[in-house]
Amino acid sequence: MKHEGIETKLLCHWSLTLLSMLPFLPFCLPSRPGLRLPLGSMGWPFFGETFALRSQQQKFYMIRQRTYGELFKTHVFGYPSIVTTSPEAAKFVLVEHPHLFRRRGLPFVEDALGYRFFGYIENHRLHMKLRKQLQVPLFHLHKLIPQLEAWAISLMRSWEGRTVNALQEAKLYAFNVATLFVLGQQSENDRKELTKACECIIKGLGCWRLYFPGTNYFKACQGRYKACELVDKIVNRRRQSRTTQHVDILGILMDAEDDDKIPMSNRELRENVLTLLFAAHDAMGAALTWTLKNLRENASLLDELTDEHDKIVQRKQVPDQPLTWADIKDMLITQRVIKETLRIANVVDFSYREALEDIAYNGYLIPKGWRVMVVHTTFHLDAQNYPSPNKFDHNRFEVAPKPFTYTPFGNGAHVCLGRELAQLEMFIFLHHFTTKYR
Numbered sequence: 001m002k003h004e005g006i007e008t009k010l011l012c013h014w015s016l017t018l019l020s021m022l023p024f025l026p027f028c029l030p031s032r033p034g035l036r037l038p039l040g041s042m043g044w045p046f047f048g049e050t051f052a053l054r055s056q057q058q059k060f061y062m063i064r065q066r067t068y069g070e071l072f073k074t075h076v077f078g079y080p081s082i083v084t085t086s087p088e089a090a091k092f093v094l095v096e097h098p099h100l101f102r103r104r105g106l107p108f109v110e111d112a113l114g115y116r117f118f119g120y121i122e123n124h125r126l127h128m129k130l131r132k133q134l135q136v137p138l139f140h141l142h143k144l145i146p147q148l149e150a151w152a153i154s155l156m157r158s159w160e161g162r163t164v165n166a167l168q169e170a171k172l173y174a175f176n177v178a179t180l181f182v183l184g185q186q187s188e189n190d191r192k193e194l195t196k197a198c199e200c201i202i203k204g205l206g207c208w209r210l211y212f213p214g215t216n217y218f219k220a221c222q223g224r225y226k227a228c229e230l231v232d233k234i235v236n237r238r239r240q241s242r243t244t245q246h247v248d249i250l251g252i253l254m255d256a257e258d259d260d261k262i263p264m265s266n267r268e269l270r271e272n273v274l275t276l277l278f279a280a281h282d283a284m285g286a287a288l289t290w291t292l293k294n295l296r297e298n299a300s301l302l303d304e305l306t307d308e309h310d311k312i313v314q315r316k317q318v319p320d321q322p323l324t325w326a327d328i329k330d331m332l333i334t335q336r337v338i339k340e341t342l343r344i345a346n347v348v349d350f351s352y353r354e355a356l357e358d359i360a361y362n363g364y365l366i367p368k369g370w371r372v373m374v375v376h377t378t379f380h381l382d383a384q385n386y387p388s389p390n391k392f393d394h395n396r397f398e399v400a401p402k403p404f405t406y407t408p409f410g411n412g413a414h415v416c417l418g419r420e421l422a423q424l425e426m427f428i429f430l431h432h433f434t435t436k437y438r
């Protein structure tokens, strides 16, 4: 028995030694003929360069792009990673070879919201099939206009006589729209409870895993439990009244089947709904806030935009007549303002992938299992694509940008599913902001 004890201890010792070497393994990859890893630094053991990325943000990519070239290696968010910074590399990963890469969420996002989101499916064909089905609600976007207008107006009314936090208000509007798009009409109470629960989850993203009452992580766990309960309630309600067809994302997910004709489990449905709500409202809230900031700092831009929207109001036969799809299509200056805001703000600064096999790109090796970050910021802020790139100039979009140099909504197989909805939300919000809010 004693002998066995020593063996067990030795086994534990060796397992621990091997485990502690894991973070260094990527440095010892066997070299492959003709291919080399891109230059770059792997930073500190375990932490890599995560802190540098978080503190330097856009500069992190710019500095390394200048030092190492269009591709560099690093170690961030717990994984050895290859960062691509050029439109050509983005085209290679996102558009030309999507089947060689699996879309992933950042590890702390997958931890909090789940990894069963349809966008993370490794089977490229199944992902494309689901995407096609999920596009159906986008053909009915015009039906959402009255509800979106009502929310924008009531939100702005609630600002009268008080100072508000733009980001919080924008997120509230975006969250309401996201729930409508994903879950269909819900009672105000359910919507409010879901918003509160999701806010707790989002606040806990990426924070230390301290499970004590009062910590953000604790609140995030409670929020997740509550949000799952609410989604289950909605799913069960629908299962009991199967007669009505729901043309919203949840309805389509509930009808979807995999290659073996197996429908999604409750867990898969929950994780899809939570990740979709996150995708739909987080970037949207940030994009709207940046637009408001630009308008506040640029009086002539606000005047120009107001002028466009006043003309739409004047054209109406009856005051306060609702907006139509034709009005939306006529908001050309607004369209350019939104485009320029997204170019400069880079609210989603990179697409995140996992290499499914060893991949060769331009003489470099992208090793299997490594994460790949396709950064959009670098070519959005490159003077060769956009002269004076840090200057806000919406008129630059009177001419179409060079191919593959404008990708705020991503590109290729995983291009943003909600991009038309996102733009519609912004058009409606800006229409009421410029014509009603003073």
Ligand code: HEM
Pocket: 103, 118, 119, 120, 131, 181, 276, 279, 280, 281, 283, 284, 287, 342, 347, 348, 350, 351, 352, 407, 408, 409, 410, 411, 413, 414, 415, 416, 417, 418, 419, 421, 422
């Ligand atoms: C201004 C607002 C938004 C921005 C800037 C944005 C940006 C993006 C980007 C860059 C991607 C690609 C990610 C990748 O390549 O890995 C993406 C994917 C996605 N977005 Fe958006 N998004 C916005 C709003 C929305 C909205 C309102 C929805 C509504 C449902 C939405 C749903 C999605 C979904 C489902 C995907 C994943 C598609 C897939 O993997 O097939 N997004 N978004």
